[in-house]
Amino acid sequence: xxxxxxxxxxxxxxxxQDQGRPGYMRFGVPGSGPMDRFAFSVLKTALNGGEDFSxxxxxxxxxxxxxxxxxxxGAVVGGKFYVDVDGKQIAPWSVFTLESGQTVTVRGADExxxxxxxxxxxxxxxxxxxxxxxxxYSGLCGQPLQGGDQVTLNHSRVINRDRELSRPRFSRYCGxxxxxxxxxxxxxxxxxxxxxxxxxxxxxPNYNRMGMALRGPKLEIQQALTMPSEGLVRGAIQVTGDGAxxxxxxxxxxxxxxxxxxxxxxxxxxxxxxxxxxxxLRFIPVSADEAVLIARKANVLLRxxxxxx
Amino acid sequence: xxxxxxxxxxxVGVMMRFGNTICAEAxxxxxxxxxxxxxxxxPGVTETIPSYTALFIGYDPLVTDAKTLCTTLRELDFxxxxxxxxxxxxxxxxxxxxxxxxxxxxxxxxxxxxxDQIVGEHLSGSYxxxxxxxxxxxxxxxxxxxxxxxxxxxxxxxxxxxxxxxVAGPQCLVTTLTLPSGWWTIGYSxxxxxxxxESDQFPVAVGSEIQFRRxxxxxxxxxxxxx
Numbered sequence: 001x002x003x004x005x006x007x008x009x010x011x012x013x014x015x016x017q018d019q020g021r022p023g024y025m026r027f028g029v030p031g032s033g034p035m036d037r038f039a040f041s042v043l044k045t046a047l048n049g050g051e052d053f054s055x056x057x058x059x060x061x062x063x064x065x066x067x068x069x070x071x072x073x074g075a076v077v078g079g080k081f082y083v084d085v086d087g088k089q090i091a092p093w094s095v096f097t098l099e100s101g102q103t104v105t106v107r108g109a110d111e112x113x114x115x116x117x118x119x120x121x122x123x124x125x126x127x128x129x130x131x132x133x134x135x136x137y138s139g140l141c142g143q144p145l146q147g148g149d150q151v152t153l154n155h156s157r158v159i160n161r162d163r164e165l166s167r168p169r170f171s172r173y174c175g176x177x178x179x180x181x182x183x184x185x186x187x188x189x190x191x192x193x194x195x196x197x198x199x200x201x202x203x204x205p206n207y208n209r210m211g212m213a214l215r216g217p218k219l220e221i222q223q224a225l226t227m228p229s230e231g232l233v234r235g236a237i238q239v240t241g242d243g244a245x246x247x248x249x250x251x252x253x254x255x256x257x258x259x260x261x262x263x264x265x266x267x268x269x270x271x272x273x274x275x276x277x278x279x280x281l282r283f284i285p286v287s288a289d290e291a292v293l294i295a296r297k298a299n300v301l302l303r304x305x306x307x308x309x
Numbered sequence: 310x311x312x313x314x315x316x317x318x319x320x321v322g323v324m325m326r327f328g329n330t331i332c333a334e335a336x337x338x339x340x341x342x343x344x345x346x347x348x349x350x351x352p353g354v355t356e357t358i359p360s361y362t363a364l365f366i367g368y369d370p371l372v373t374d375a376k377t378l379c380t381t382l383r384e385l386d387f388x389x390x391x392x393x394x395x396x397x398x399x400x401x402x403x404x405x406x407x408x409x410x411x412x413x414x415x416x417x418x419x420x421x422x423x424x425d426q427i428v429g430e431h432l433s434g435s436y437x438x439x440x441x442x443x444x445x446x447x448x449x450x451x452x453x454x455x456x457x458x459x460x461x462x463x464x465x466x467x468x469x470x471x472x473x474x475x476v477a478g479p480q481c482l483v484t485t486l487t488l489p490s491g492w493w494t495i496g497y498s499x500x501x502x503x504x505x506x507e508s509d510q511f512p513v514a515v516g517s518e519i520q521f522r523r524x525x526x527x528x529x530x531x532x533x534x535x536x
Contacts, residue, residue: 128505229361255440
């Protein structure tokens with residue numbers, strides 16, 4: 001069975017994302033995929049999606065989609081967004097049914113920068129290197145959604161009773177993230193390290209899928225900027241010559257020559273992605289060994305949460 | 310094996326660094342380490358990024374951790390492949406004429422050289438792909454002769470077309486996408502470092518040698534049809 005998803009309206013930065021495009025950074029290809037991987041996993045689990053499940057990543061600017069054809073189960077997970085079906089508001093984390101002709105609207109509201117809108121079925125969209133994740137600046141795998149677009153959903157089906165999904169505390173941005181210092185902390189002054197760990201930063205409007213620029217106490221580099229370009233990861237806090245930090249996000253460049261004072265641990269990058277311009281941010285140091293233990297403990301928590309879905 | 314340092318990167322990777330100076334020795338060591346890591350299929354390794362003096366190795370923290378990975382990396386045998394490795398050579402045609410060589414005129418003024426001198430100098434370099442970066446398929450080559458090394462432009466220029474042959478300092482690359490760049494455009498190449506419709510989309514491996522060949526505008530149209 002097939003359903004057509006007709007995009008009636010879409011703000012900027014609404015795009016199709018799947019698990020991303022890992023393994024190609026050595027050729028300059030960003031990992032892409034969802035900004036908030038945790039929210040995406042919840043959505044995938046709620047809709048019984050497989051490994052190649054893809055969904056629509058919705059920015060605060062929002063999207064309105066009309067269902068045409070076979071009725072289908074949909075779901076929204078992510079920030080605390082406004083969601084309605086045919087004008088009737090439902091909870092920000094919800095599973096619902098769309099009949100032919102009905103519309104679902106998702107847009108930013110109380111909290112969060114991203115929500116994921118998915119359906120029980122297979123989104124048909126361009127693929128590149130085994131992934132449907134739109135890479136916004138290259139256009140190598142389709143373009144962001146726009147009003148007038150149609151997305152075909154194959155094998156669309158109704159799978160679930162409509163319900164509200166529980167929104168765990170750890171999915172929300174809480175004003176701080178944990179970091180491991182480095183890999184170039186030695187290029188910074190002791191005062192810079194102190195500023196990073198004791199100071200308060202603010203997220204600037206310069207926040208997109210590539211990175212999040214911060215404002216805050218100066219992170220002074222004590223050596224000239226002569227380090228050779230090297231590989232980068234999501235969560236890396238790179239500092240430019242003027243002492244201003246940027247945290248790299250899903251579509252970040254694969255290599256760069258700015259020193260990284262610290263790196264946000266993988267779990268916390270998801271929460272951080274939900275922060276908004278104007279929000280404050282503090283950094284809490286952990287060791288690399290602790291960071292791995294945190295990832296493993298978090299995974300147990302996540303499994304329990306998924307089992308309960 | 311060239312000595313190296315290992316630095317954990319949060320809970321997602323290890324940086325294997327062969328000094329901090331860009332040189333042929335460090336590059337060869339990175340290339341060897343990269344091949345060895347790939348061949349060894351280490352459990353939990355999800356990503357590798359070779360660069361001038363370092364190899365980033367990304368891992369899944371649910372499968373392995375920095376300590377285990379560092380121990381394994383210290384025990385790997387990198388020696389054998391260092392001997393057997395013979396880099397592949399690619400011939401890359403370049404048209405240094407208008408309308409493609411948009412910055413050549415300005416470079417002539419800046420460097421006080423004729424077009425032919427600049428083209429000759431560019432062709433005389435021996436180029437090696439040091440790493441990929443910036444955007445998909447952007448293969449950074451080292452090897453621009455010293456006489457032609459110019460710092461990047463003060464500000465990036467928008468919409469530098471795909472296929473542009475651009476230089477800055479000792480580096481040269483052929484763009485695969487139309488994106489902003491602060492490097493100098495000296496020509497155009499139909500050679501595709503990113504082949505979206507082939508099974509191997511990135512045929513040019515890091516460590517490959519590149520030989521540029523001058524083609525005229527007329528030859529360029531022929532090369533284009535042959536491809």
